Amino acid sequence: MSPLPSLHRRLIAAALAGALASVPVPAALRAQPAMRAAAVATTAVRGDAAPMADVLAALPFGVGERLEYDAKVGPFRAGRGHMEVVAVEDVRGRQALHLAMHVSGSALGWKVRYQLDSWVEPRSFSSLRHTQDNLEGRTVRARAFEIFPDRGVFASGDDPESPTVANPLDDGSFLYFVRTVPLVVGQTYTFDRYFRPDRNPVRVTVARRERVKVPAGEFDAIVLQPVIKTKGLLSESARTEIWLSDDSRRMLLKMESHLKFGTLSLHLRSLQGTKP
Template sequence: MLLPHSGAAQDAGNAGSAPSARTAFAPVPFKVGESLEFRLQAEWFLVRGHGTASLSVDALDTLRGNPTYRLSFRTKGGITVFKINDAQRSWLDARKLFSHRFEQKLDQTGYKKERTYEFFPGEMRFVSLENPADSGTLASAIPLDDVSFIYFIRTLPLKVGDEYTAARYYKRDGNPVTVRVLRTERIMLPAGEFDAVVVKPIIRTKGLFSEGGEAEVWFSNDARHIPLRVRAKVSIATLTMELKSVTAGPPQ
């Protein structure tokens, strides 16, 4: 199946909003103020380390006249030979569920990176603010980045056996992005016991969902599709995130 242009989630998360602009928002299973806190474990051979991670919907911003969800994904921790401090943000269009901007500040053992990309779908181009030579042509008029990809997956039906694929990653060499729905499980986490659906997301890059990283994500098997657990290989270590707490956010 091709990745759809907008979500098919059960819970719009914006019901009862007064401004008329909100009536055109795509249905999504999250809302502003949602915050997910995770326990992070890093493993290298038999050596283990710990840290924290979080996913959050920080605000509803206006970017170049477009209502956007400001999303954050942060990880911090590691082991003796591998440390990571990664802060990523994405601005996801609230109407059509594509990214307008992506930022990352990464500091991990042996490697540092800062990058900011601005996406201009109407002109089919993206611009790197730190490195103009890294600017280029968008692969899609509805581009996704590493963080918006996670939230977009939450809007899909996620039925076991389904596979979604499309050239929606903003850089051409990261495509096609693929979402494979593998199985269902019941899992115990620090936040409690959950029915989960296990998904294998693939982006052809060196990030969390790289093709060779063997990443899997456990989402709650309900309308909200909350990320519960993430397991992936990053550089020399295997990272596992497990949900500790959920803040749903205020009524909207």
């Protein structure tokens, strides 16, 4: 894997410094100097001072990236899915990256749909808005959240505002956030950043490296095991594994989630707009 340019590394570190500073770091991780530097760096280029174009350029993904997937339930092809960096959009007067993950299909009479849309402020990589439109069989879960990191609250519909955490993230934005974090095989990373505080911590275990073959080609991959106390693809009960490309792009190549109706898997079919 080729090293990231120096400015690229500093911008990522700066943009994530505030986000990672409050994250409990495992003892084994603290022993890694490069990881410690990425977690606490605040010098060189500060995320809150850098031009937005530089902050966006430092991320491993950019507007226009679209990853398309074949969806399977067990061995049966069941549908399609995609992950997309849609655009930079205005959310309450702030620039936000619109990130989307949509999966739909059916197999053996069971229909599924997962539509996660997230709007993330790129400097702190914090969620500002999140919507879910999920279907499993006959169960529909549709929610919309407005998240206010500056005030430390979130709201859904007519429900009263509830407290959130510093630098909050939602289900969909976590899949992009983890692409920005340096990852060491054998380590478990703990993040108290899920926007609903009672569902923290989020844990991501870096299980192994392996070569993986998907319709889009054959790639070196790093395999993650994320756990979020939520429902759906990333829930604790789903025992999800995620294969990310073992390069600077950290593209999602494959995902397997063990759901109550069977194992739902995504396999990268095509990619466009990815960074070099």
